[in-house]
Amino acid sequence: METNENFLLNLSILYRNIMKYFDHVLAKYDIGSGQIIFLTFINENEGCTMQDVTRVCEVDKGTTTKSINRLIDQGYVMARNDEHDRRSKRLYTTKEANVVMNAIYQCFENGSFSGFRRIHSYFHDRRRTLWILMHLMK
Numbered sequence: 001m002e003t004n005e006n007f008l009l010n011l012s013i014l015y016r017n018i019m020k021y022f023d024h025v026l027a028k029y030d031i032g033s034g035q036i037i038f039l040t041f042i043n044e045n046e047g048c049t050m051q052d053v054t055r056v057c058e059v060d061k062g063t064t065t066k067s068i069n070r071l072i073d074q075g076y077v078m079a080r081n082d083e084h085d086r087r088s089k090r091l092y093t094t095k096e097a098n099v100v101m102n103a104i105y106q107c108f109e110n111g112s113f114s115g116f117r118r119i120h121s122y123f124h125d126r127r128r129t130l131w132i133l134m135h136l137m138k
Helices: 003-029 033-044 050-057 061-073 095-110 114-136
Strands: 077-081 089-093
Touching: 003 033, 003 095, 033 050, 033 061, 033 089, 033 095, 050 061, 050 089, 061 077, 089 095
Parallel strands: none
Antiparallel strands: 077 089
């Protein structure tokens, strides 16, 4: 196997393990790893629209709608009509989402599982470089 293939395989394994870990940590909140990107984006961009979420998260409109509607049904997100455009709704996290977001951010910050902890410590000083490289691979 070429080095490039090993890198992609290892990256895929890392991603799957991180998502499994988040599924485990967030199970008590009835949220899956697939909803993290949506909830985090809305939390960090209060008042955004579904179109904003779709564009930034690089998913299709159907996936965005389904995930956000589930978060609304669970009481983690609320949608309010836009004051200037009645066709558009603005998204906001609720107080209930604060507990979930704290758990998510704690996982991000602590690197709470062993594989991520090793990567976290290795890349601690190289975070900016890694971030740039990840965006270049998009």
